[in-house]
Amino acid sequence: xxxxxxxxxxxxxxxxxxxxxxxxxxxxATEIMRLRAILNLPxxxxxxxxxxxxxxxxxxxxxNSCSGEVKEQLKGLFGGLLSKExxxxxxxxxxxxxxxxxxxxxxxxxxxxxxYQTIYRLMDLCIFVxxxxxxAIVRASTPQRYQNIIDxxxxxxxxxxxxxxxxxxxxRTIVExxxxxxxxxxxxxxxxxxxxxxxxxxxxIFDRGPRADIVMDSxxxxxxxxxxxxxxxxxxxxxxSGSRTLVATVLSNSIRYNNLDVIETGYGISLRPxxxxxxxxxxxxxxxxxxVKLTGADADQYTEKDKLLSARMYKAxxxxxxxxxxxxxxxxPEFNMADRLLLDKxxxxxxxxxxxxRKYPMEDCDFPTVDPADPYALxxxxxxxxxxxxxxxxxxEKLQRHVRFLYSKGGLYKIHNxxxxxxxxxxxxxDGSLMTFTIGGKERSGKAFLDYAERITxxxxxxxxxxxxxxxxxDFLWWLWxxxxxxxxGRDRMTTFERRFIRDESTWTEPKNPYYTHYQNAAVCEMLLxxxxxxxxxxxxVNGHVPVKVKKGESPIKGGGKLLVIxxxxxxxxxxxxxxxxxxxxFTSRFLRIVSHQPFAGKxxxxxxxxxxxxxxxxxxxxxxxxxxAATDEGIALQAQVDDLLxxxxxxxSGAVAENHQD
Numbered sequence: 001x002x003x004x005x006x007x008x009x010x011x012x013x014x015x016x017x018x019x020x021x022x023x024x025x026x027x028x029a030t031e032i033m034r035l036r037a038i039l040n041l042p043x044x045x046x047x048x049x050x051x052x053x054x055x056x057x058x059x060x061x062x063x064n065s066c067s068g069e070v071k072e073q074l075k076g077l078f079g080g081l082l083s084k085e086x087x088x089x090x091x092x093x094x095x096x097x098x099x100x101x102x103x104x105x106x107x108x109x110x111x112x113x114x115x116y117q118t119i120y121r122l123m124d125l126c127i128f129v130x131x132x133x134x135x136a137i138v139r140a141s142t143p144q145r146y147q148n149i150i151d152x153x154x155x156x157x158x159x160x161x162x163x164x165x166x167x168x169x170x171x172r173t174i175v176e177x178x179x180x181x182x183x184x185x186x187x188x189x190x191x192x193x194x195x196x197x198x199x200x201x202x203x204x205i206f207d208r209g210p211r212a213d214i215v216m217d218s219x220x221x222x223x224x225x226x227x228x229x230x231x232x233x234x235x236x237x238x239x240x241s242g243s244r245t246l247v248a249t250v251l252s253n254s255i256r257y258n259n260l261d262v263i264e265t266g267y268g269i270s271l272r273p274x275x276x277x278x279x280x281x282x283x284x285x286x287x288x289x290x291x292v293k294l295t296g297a298d299a300d301q302y303t304e305k306d307k308l309l310s311a312r313m314y315k316a317x318x319x320x321x322x323x324x325x326x327x328x329x330x331x332x333p334e335f336n337m338a339d340r341l342l343l344d345k346x347x348x349x350x351x352x353x354x355x356x357x358r359k360y361p362m363e364d365c366d367f368p369t370v371d372p373a374d375p376y377a378l379x380x381x382x383x384x385x386x387x388x389x390x391x392x393x394x395x396x397e398k399l400q401r402h403v404r405f406l407y408s409k410g411g412l413y414k415i416h417n418x419x420x421x422x423x424x425x426x427x428x429x430x431d432g433s434l435m436t437f438t439i440g441g442k443e444r445s446g447k448a449f450l451d452y453a454e455r456i457t458x459x460x461x462x463x464x465x466x467x468x469x470x471x472x473x474x475d476f477l478w479w480l481w482x483x484x485x486x487x488x489x490g491r492d493r494m495t496t497f498e499r500r501f502i503r504d505e506s507t508w509t510e511p512k513n514p515y516y517t518h519y520q521n522a523a524v525c526e527m528l529l530x531x532x533x534x535x536x537x538x539x540x541x542v543n544g545h546v547p548v549k550v551k552k553g554e555s556p557i558k559g560g561g562k563l564l565v566i567x568x569x570x571x572x573x574x575x576x577x578x579x580x581x582x583x584x585x586x587f588t589s590r591f592l593r594i595v596s597h598q599p600f601a602g603k604x605x606x607x608x609x610x611x612x613x614x615x616x617x618x619x620x621x622x623x624x625x626x627x628x629x630a631a632t633d634e635g636i637a638l639q640a641q642v643d644d645l646l647x648x649x650x651x652x653x654s655g656a657v658a659e660n661h662q663d
Contacts, residue, residue: 004654007647015651018644023660025652032645034134035638039630042132042589043623044197045069046417049584050544052201053232053571054209054262058581058600060218061613064095066195067584067595068615073195077128078121088610090121097188099607101181115180119171122187123153129194130154132589141193141223143186149174150187193223200414202544203230203423203488205406206262207253208571212236213266216402219409227410230423230544231481231488234457238477239393240403241461241470245328245478247390248321255314258292267399271313273388277381278312286366287311289500290318319367320386322497325482326376328475334439335479342497343375353502360502407461412454412487413532417587417632418539420532422450424488425515425545432518434531435485439476446531450487453480485513490545516546522560529562538621540564540592542585550580556594561620564594572599581613589628592621 007015022028047066052059065071074087082090093100108114130138135155142150153170156163174183199222206212219225229237235253238246251274254263263269292310294302302310322343329337345354352359369379378386393399413422426446427435434445444452457480460473480486482494491510498507518524519541529539541563548556548565556565569582581597598614605611629635651657 005650005656007651007656011647012651012656014644015648015657018648019652019657019660022645022648023662025649025659028645028648028652032642032649034136035642035645038134039628039635039638039642041134041629043417043627043629043632044132044589045195046198046200046587047196047584048200048202048421048542048566048587050202050423051204051230051547051567051570051582052209052212052215053204053207054212054215054259055570055572055600056209056211056214056218057603058570058613059215061095061600061603061606062584062597063199063218064192065091065612066192067586067597068617069195069586070094070192071612073125073129073191077125082121085610088612090118090125091612092606092610093118093184094188094191096603096607097185099603101184103607105181112175112180115175115184116171118184119174119180119187122184122191123167126150126154126187126190126194129191133194138190138194142190146179146183146186149183150190197224198416199225200416200421200542201225201227202421202542202566203228204232204544205230206236207232207250208257208259210259210261211266212262213398213402216405220402220405225409226414226416226421227406228414228421228423228544229406229410229412229457229488231486233406233410234477234480234488236399237403237406237457238460238474238481239390240396240399241474241477242390242394242465243460243474243477244386244390245321245324246474246481247393248317248324248386249478249481250393251317251389252314252321255310255317256292258294258310267393267396269389269392269396269399271389273385274313274317275309277385278316279309281368281381282312282316285312285315285368286364287315289364290315316385318496318500319369320378320382323370323376323378323382324386325478328478330376332472332475332479334441335475335483337479337484340493340497341376343370344372346372346375348372355498355502355507360504360507362501363503364501403461407458412450412457415532415534418534418536419542419587420529420534420540421542422487423544424486425490425513425519425543426450426528426531427485427487427490427513428515428518430514432514432521432524435513439479446528453487488545490515512546519543519558519563522562525559525562538592538623540620542566548583550596556583556596557618557620564620566594569597586617588623589626590623591619592623593617593619 022031047069049059049062071087071091074091078087104114105111138154139147139151149170153167156167174180201219205215227233235246235249239250251263251271254260260271264271287308290311292307292314294307326341326343329335329341342353346362346365347353348365351362351365353362369382371377413420429435436443436445437449440452440456453476456473456476459469460477463470463473480488482489484492490513493510495508495510525541526535528541529535543563543565544567546565547567547569548554558565564585566583566585569580581599584595584597586593586595595615595617600613601611630639648657652659
């Protein structure tokens, strides 16, 4: 006879709490069976995207297509049964159901016939893509308005010809009462939801492109997502926290690239204080170094007066920025950036600047607000303007909602299912050792420094206004954006000043951290993975930040396959450098697949011509045997729950914990 197990007091306390959720043997046994069923399912699909840079149209298309995963599922089910044109039609419908349904309603010769055919095809595709999920998960993932009907259709159709008449009757009723379009739309949403279980955004949602706010709105509605902060994300997080320096940086960048829609339309921030100040103070100044980049179809709509105002605003906010950056460098000597104090190195009489012991001619020294005796002091008017603008950033309800989401779903790195995700780099020395930082009064490197940096980043937003802790956090956010060898900047210096004022391009260089040389080495990548507690065949680093120069023969696969660079290349500004529109990554139960993308031709062509983004994929690694939920982080957590419930069963059966049968 087996001896009864003896439980400790601490174990009994926990098991009695667990028994409040599962009060009987039957309740606990049912939950064990449910969890073990999930553990035996194939691992869900993960979708990795990076460096979106506000290009919402391309982002939404790749998100809707799941980087080609929707078409892969269509081919898997309908390959050889439907023509390419028919599958393209179905794919576009799934990507953009509302727009495609409206187009079909206007053009179809037999709309009801199209509805019947499409509902049956989508029904079969729903069944095909939901096989690796429990019925409860599929039902919970189905839009609620027709949840019961879609659930009935899917699970009755799987019962074969015996129930076909029942299915036909439901479909006929849907069409006859005019609800076909709505049911089709909900089935398309379910298919996309089932194609991807989790989305990873590996940094840089903001800047360059027109509407990062639209990207953020879509992420807010995503069922499961995490975000690794990029340098451009941290920039906006700092501006939202009330950092004057980062507000000035956001505005300087946005004006330079004529990207003000996100500021004014997206977040409702008025630039009137800056425009009035710039027109008054800089009206007689040389602004030739501050011509705004005007590209695309809208470039011709701007008058010379518009261009002049933009240049004045750009120069005004940039001078404010250089002053505020100087104040930070002086205030924080531990940032080790004294060599970036440049306004005090200008000889205004000779129009030269002293850099690294050498004098260079300045293209522009016409700075009406700079006092050579105290070059980093704001004038009263500058202080008022930047205070007004900072207040607008802090009180933009939409921006604050988006930044809170970045904090709640984000971090500097993420460890998930054996992969280490981060945007920039793990700072390293030339000899391949980890770089040590003394910011915060203590030496830290590698994971310890990133953990520290993340804590300080959160304090910049959440600590009380006016406290030294919040001020340090905001200063640190600026260091993350532009600081020497920052883990999300990854360069020795940011040469914005030199690019504006010095013609000699040798001063423009921004040397990369040695990480970007060492990550070609598999042993270095394995060392970095071990630094974060990861080891084994299926462990990888997933990296964003630096565009892959495909047209020069560069590969996104580094370190013998241990590191994958997936800079999305969404921003049109980078596509001439890379030669493509970047990469995304798909991690299924069967393989890890990197996908390269060509530029997006636009939503209109996608809907009206079924024009898709041209993709090429490469399988980096195959999972043999097929990876199940049990092998994932989620599975480890679920198995721990099973182990606890098995203990509870034993406690019930031994009498150590009493069942609570309720009538």
